[in-house]
Amino acid sequence: MTCPANSHLKLTPQLIAEINRYLLVRTEIRKADLCLLFGSHRSAVARVQVTVRLWRDGLVGRVLVTGGEYTASGQLEAHEMCEALVAGSVPRRHIILETCATNTGENVKFSIERLKGLGLYDAIGSVIAVGSASASRRYLMTLERHWPEVIKMIAPANKYPVDVTGWPAHPEFAAEVLEEWDKIQPYLKAGYLCELNSETCPLIE
Structure with missing residues (x-):
């Protein structure tokens, strides 16, 4: 099996196994003080669905939606996703908006600033x-x-019609996964990321 034409990598069984192990991580999910919902143009519906489920299951009592880019509707990501959350039964008074971030680092940094301001x-x-x-x-x-x-946990959202483990067989999903795979080491070297600490991020092997 080979990866999408726009990638330089060949999807060998060994590479697939390494990507599944390192990149597509899972954590335990237990009740948390905050749900941090990262804004999106491409997978907003799936992300909102996951967040609504966390709310309904009583796993979070406050949601911070971060996203300052404009969507196709002309709304900011955070505003559009907030509307969807409210439609899904998350009370508006339990939602905090951060509307300036345009990348993942800013999502986190500006969310922290927002929380401090409140x-x-x-x-x-x-x-x-x-x-x-x-x-x-x-x-x-x-x-x-x-x-x-x-303490950091991840509740992944999957917009594709296959399970996460089926990504190699779905060209668009595979292209997205390989794009992420290519980002990690350069971002680490640039100081945008830090390796995970098992004490504050309980990964499921």
Whole structure:
């Protein structure tokens, strides 16, 4: 099996296994102080669905939606996703908006600033991040870089009609996963990410 034409990598069984192990990480999910919902143009519906499920299951009591880019509807990501959350039964009073971030690092940094401005930062000891499954490790590593002391969990959102483990057989999903795979080492070297700490990020092997 080979990867999509725009990639330089061949999807060998060994590479698939390494990507599954390192990139597509899972964590235990337990009740957290905050759900950090990363804004998106491409997978907003799936991310909102995951967040609504966390809310309904009683796993989070506050949701911070971060995203300052404009969507096709002309709304900011955070505003559009907030509307969808409210439609899904998450009370507006339990949602915090961060509307300036345009990349993952800013999502985390500006969210921390927002929490500090509201006097809530010191009350947050655990976070469930919600974002695309393909970027699961990068979200956690970004949190590790900017918010190392908080307990970090990931609730991945998958917009594709296959299970996460089926990504190699879905060209668009595979292209997204391989794009993420190519980002990790350059981002680490640039200081955008930090490797995960098993004490604050309980990975499931």
